[in-house]
Amino acid sequence: xxxxxxxxxxxxxxxxxxxxxxxxxxxxxxxxxxxxxxxxxxxxxxxxxxxxxxxxxxxxxxxxxxxxxxxxxxxxxxxxxxxxxxxxxxxxxxxxxxxxxxxxxxxxxxxxxxxxxxxxxxxxxxxxxxxxxxxxxxxxxxxxxxxxxxxxxxxxxxxxxxxxxxxxxxxxxxxxxxxxxxxxxxxxxxxxxxxxxxxxxxxxxxxxxxxxxxxxxxxxxxxxxxxxxxxxxxxxxxxxxxxxxxxxxxxxxxxxxxxxxxxxxxxxxxxxxxxxxxxxxxxxxxxxxxxxxxxxxxxxxxxxxxxxxxxxxxxxxxxxxxxxxxxxxxxxxxxxxxxxxxxxxxxxxxxxxxxxxxxxxxxxxxxxxxxxxxxxx
Amino acid sequence: xxxxxxxxxxxxxxxxxxxxxxxxxxxxxxxxxxxxxxxxxxxxxxxxxxxxxxxxxxxxxxxxxxxxxxxxxxxxxxxxxxxxxxxxxxxxxxxxxxxxxxxxxxxxxxxxxxxxxxxxxxxxxxxxxxxxxxxxxxxxxxxxxxxxxxxxxxxxxxxxxxxxxxxxxxxxxxxxxxxxxxxxxxxxxxxxxxxxxxxxxxxxxxxxxxxxxxxxxxxxxxxxxxxxxxxxxxxxxxxxxxxxxxxxxxxxxxxxxxxxxxxxxxxxxxxxxxxxxxxxxxxxxxxxxxxxxxxxxxxxx
Ligand SMILES: Cc1cc2nc3c(=O)[nH]c(=O)nc-3n(C[C@H](O)[C@H](O)[C@H](O)COP(=O)(O)OP(=O)(O)OC[C@H]3O[C@@H](n4cnc5c(N)ncnc54)[C@H](O)[C@@H]3O)c2cc1C
Numbered sequence: 001x002x003x004x005x006x007x008x009x010x011x012x013x014x015x016x017x018x019x020x021x022x023x024x025x026x027x028x029x030x031x032x033x034x035x036x037x038x039x040x041x042x043x044x045x046x047x048x049x050x051x052x053x054x055x056x057x058x059x060x061x062x063x064x065x066x067x068x069x070x071x072x073x074x075x076x077x078x079x080x081x082x083x084x085x086x087x088x089x090x091x092x093x094x095x096x097x098x099x100x101x102x103x104x105x106x107x108x109x110x111x112x113x114x115x116x117x118x119x120x121x122x123x124x125x126x127x128x129x130x131x132x133x134x135x136x137x138x139x140x141x142x143x144x145x146x147x148x149x150x151x152x153x154x155x156x157x158x159x160x161x162x163x164x165x166x167x168x169x170x171x172x173x174x175x176x177x178x179x180x181x182x183x184x185x186x187x188x189x190x191x192x193x194x195x196x197x198x199x200x201x202x203x204x205x206x207x208x209x210x211x212x213x214x215x216x217x218x219x220x221x222x223x224x225x226x227x228x229x230x231x232x233x234x235x236x237x238x239x240x241x242x243x244x245x246x247x248x249x250x251x252x253x254x255x256x257x258x259x260x261x262x263x264x265x266x267x268x269x270x271x272x273x274x275x276x277x278x279x280x281x282x283x284x285x286x287x288x289x290x291x292x293x294x295x296x297x298x299x300x301x302x303x304x305x306x307x308x309x310x311x312x313x314x315x316x317x318x319x320x321x322x323x324x325x326x327x328x329x330x331x332x333x334x335x336x337x338x339x340x341x342x343x344x345x346x347x348x349x350x351x352x353x354x355x356x357x358x359x360x361x362x363x364x365x366x367x368x369x370x371x372x373x374x375x376x377x
Numbered sequence: 378x379x380x381x382x383x384x385x386x387x388x389x390x391x392x393x394x395x396x397x398x399x400x401x402x403x404x405x406x407x408x409x410x411x412x413x414x415x416x417x418x419x420x421x422x423x424x425x426x427x428x429x430x431x432x433x434x435x436x437x438x439x440x441x442x443x444x445x446x447x448x449x450x451x452x453x454x455x456x457x458x459x460x461x462x463x464x465x466x467x468x469x470x471x472x473x474x475x476x477x478x479x480x481x482x483x484x485x486x487x488x489x490x491x492x493x494x495x496x497x498x499x500x501x502x503x504x505x506x507x508x509x510x511x512x513x514x515x516x517x518x519x520x521x522x523x524x525x526x527x528x529x530x531x532x533x534x535x536x537x538x539x540x541x542x543x544x545x546x547x548x549x550x551x552x553x554x555x556x557x558x559x560x561x562x563x564x565x566x567x568x569x570x571x572x573x574x575x576x577x578x579x580x581x582x583x584x585x586x587x588x589x590x591x592x593x594x595x596x597x598x599x600x601x602x603x604x605x606x607x608x609x610x611x612x613x614x615x616x617x618x619x620x621x622x623x624x625x626x627x628x629x630x631x632x633x634x635x636x637x638x639x640x641x642x643x644x645x646x647x648x649x650x651x652x653x654x655x656x657x658x659x660x661x662x663x664x665x666x667x668x669x670x671x672x673x674x675x676x677x678x
Contacts, residue, residue: 001386001454002379003605009378065378256678263674275663278670281678282614285669286599289380293598296380311594314587364580366587371563373577373586 003292005069013069019053020077030080033203033344040118040160043083047115056113059089060097064242064295071246076253082246084157088112088119090243092165095182095235100222108163108184120161122152122185122209123232129154130361132167133176133229137211139168139183141225145215146170146183148191151208154355158194158207161187165235166216171226180228182235184220191215201347202338239356240313241298241305245291248316251323252284254345258323262330276326283319287312307369314362317352324349380602382458389455393462396435400428401466403644409469410524410647421518421527424470424491424505433488437463437472438479442486448479453542457549457604464553464623467647469525471502473546473658474510477538482508496537496658503529511535523650537659541612544660545603548612548619552593552600554652555622558630559589561645565634582633589626596622610672613665620662623652 005013027046031038050056058070082089093112096104111117128134137150148168155164164185171179185192191214196204223231259277262268294308324346328335335343353359367373382390409422432438440456442448449455456476463472474494475485484490485508493502495511503509503516504527516529537543563586566577576582596618603615627649631638638645656662672678 001382001601001605003602005378068378252678256673256676259670259673259678268674274670275666277673278666278668279617281610281669281673282599282617282665284678285611285614286595286618289598289602290595292378292380292602296378299379300381308594311591314591315595360580360584363584363587366590367577367583370590371559371566371577371583371586373563373566373583374575376578376580376583 016073044115046080051114064299075246075249084118087121091238092119094238117162119163120158122164122166137168148211148214151210153208154206155209156206177229182222182228182231189214237305241309248287310362310365321349390458393459397466430488438476439486442480454604460546460549461553464550465557494538495535500529523654526654541609544616545612548600548616551619551623554648555593555626558626562630562633585629592622613668617665620656
């Protein structure tokens with residue numbers, strides 16, 4: 001077991017750290033959560049700067065360890081969050097890198113890295129959330145295109161996305177996991193309508209997407225026709241396995257800020273609260289170790305994260321909620337003030353045990369795939 | 378960074394597991410339990426000196442002693458792995474005190490001398506020990522909850538043996554318990570049928586088992602990392618999570634076993650009782666939480 005980094009890795013870390021220290025102070029203020037065009041421009045702008053400084057390829061050309069260092073350092077420095085680039089950089093991109101043809105990689109990956117295009121994820125449907133493979137959006141082959149009709153829901157960033165990783169049913173007669181296909185849908189294609197949905201945090205974070213006879217070229221298919229479930233599992237393993245890794249560091253930063261705040265307002269003298277923060281410290285340290293453990297496992301097995309992602313996702317999503325509940329206790333009545341950043345973060349943390357697969361579904365995955373328990377109904 | 382077990386570490390762990398399966402099988406476990414009787418004060422289980430020497434020969438106690446001093450010359454990560462195995466097998470005896478005494482107390486390293494230590498207000502295995510570290514004057518036997526760990530109480534609180542290392546190896550033993558009870562629960566959930574199917578097909582049971590695995594694997598990452606860094610804050614985190622994984626895991630395992638879990642014959646209660654005993658060693662919940670909180674206050678999340 002080795003937790004030290006190679007000289008090359010340390011050099012990468014030092015270079016990145018120095019660069020961040022130089023550019024972060026001059027960054028413009030972040031746009032308000034409701035200003036979607038502003039947020040898109042801001043998030044893409046940040047990605048563009050990373051690209052121009054030579055840090056964009058960490059997402060799928062570098063080793064998992066380099067990528068981890070990248071996430072660690074950017075979060076530690078308080079650099080902008082991936083935001084609208086979440087899907088493109090953290091799971092659609094890695095999926096195309098792992099499963100796409102050379103032409104597809106050439107076509108879609110550089111624009112993501114250069115901060116030119118935003119992706120969204122069209123997996124869930126009104127009648128197919130946890131039971132993702134029950135999706136009904138139909139795609140019928142017509143010459144060199146699929147004609148897609150149906151609807152998607154809770155599609156994050158759909159309003160500002162250029163592309164969508166879309167799951168469609170190409171063979172309605174096949175068993176439900178067999179007839180699915182993974183497509184890249186251009187969001188400006190005729191027949192695509194986006195209707196924003198308001199989240200409990202008040203912002204239009206996600207949307208409904210209606211697809212009416214939308215033509216998607218066959219060349220946009222990643223993986224084989226009807227083999228989309230296999231590709232989906234790759235996407236989900238990135239989404240659960242590595243996409244949240246950097247956030248653990250951000251949570252550790254917040255925890256440090258909480259301690260500062262608690263000492264300032266006197267709450268630190270309450271042993272129960274202080275020890276609760278101590279316990280959260282243990283939690284996030286352990287989650288970071290678990291991340292390193294999983295990254296090392298992925299590195300040993302060729303890059304795609306395994307079921308360890310479900311273990312991580314389960315623990316992390318609950319820990320994040322506990323963190324912001326503790327923040328509320330540190331803040332006292334101020335936790336009801338929407339202008340305190342922790343208040344919004346606490347609200348958004350409520351989604352973590354739901355989005356990317358609910359905790360109940362992750363528990364079932366752990367029970368069946370890791371512990372080998374019989375399938376339930 | 379390669380945060381995986383090396384080949385040598387895999388081999389070491391497998392070797393220890395094999396040794397314990399051979400020298401301390403379920404029959405030996407139950408023999409030890411029965412020898413302890415019903416936990417009469419002053420009575421309790423006897424230590425198997427032959428097994429103790431076998432552990433000594435296998436390097437259990439001398440593991441971290443430099444080769445120049447007749448030790449094995451390995452480090453904290455390796456010690457954590459063998460203590461995890463000991464925890465898993467419910468191996469009885471003052472393992473920690475003797476391991477920590479290797480090099481300082483003659484005969485401890487080889488398993489010739491059995492060493493006990495005062496830890497807080499408790500001493501494990503006092504009556505069977507050849508040497509006691511700390512002041513055990515006025516020690517009074519108590520009727521130990523764990524039939525495999527005889528306990529004495531001393532009048533005044535004393536600091537436990539060598540702080541962070543003791544806390545870490547205790548965490549490693551707890552990890553062994555957490556992993557074992559998770560396995561036992563999953564085995565039982567696959568085999569036991571009710572309502573015409575294995576109980577593991579019921580989500581309430583499956584999710585209980587999955588929760589055990591998540592706690593175990595999180596604790597594992599924390600314990601192994603703390604063994605690598607030997608950082609006191611990492612160790613406090615490992616201890617907290619491992620204590621929780623062991624105690625809650627054993628309780629959930631008992632629940633999964635139903636009435637069977639509440640009988641003397643099942644191994645589950647032994648795991649739970651041992652886990653409880655270990656939580657009282659130095660570096661437990663309150664202490665660990667305060668260490669972690671102090672580190673936070675000092676700006677080191
Ligand atoms: C903030 C946010 C962003 C999202 N972004 C996207 C996105 O970009 N793209 C996308 O495709 N989707 C997205 N989702 C959708 C998300 O993946 C689904 O909400 C999630 O998979 C759950 O599906 P559901 O909402 O239909 O809930 P349901 O499946 O209806 O579940 C409701 C409740 O029942 C439980 N339940 C359901 N089935 C079982 C079962 N078999 N066993 C035990 N319990 C069960 C669930 O755990 C849950 O508690 C997002 C969701 C949120 C909250």
